[in-house]
Amino acid sequence: MCGAVQALRERGVSKKGIARELGLDIKTVRKWCRRSWSAQKRPGRGRLLAPWEGFLRARAPEVGFNAVVLHRELQAMGYGVRTGRC
Secondary structure (H helix, E strand, O other), X not given: OHHHHHHHHHOOOOXXXXXXXXXXXXXXXXXXXXXXXXXXXXXXXXXXXXXXXXXXXXXXXXXXXXXXXXXXXXXXXXXXXXXXXX
8 A cells, every 4th residue: 555655656646636546544645655665574483392393303203293292292391381471
């Protein structure tokens, strides 16, 4: 949507005209004309099983990829134990 606003602005369409054409509020059009648009980048979250990845890759074929067995063994190793965080 912001790209459409920028394209119309470059063609010389007024802000009010852009708002009317795209069904946006004039304040939104003003804001999008003031700054350039870029995709929102979120910080990556850590992988929950990363500390046990080596164990899982080695052990899963040995137990036939049985999730119940793997989960039980991970719990014995400390997986799923809360450490005071919410």
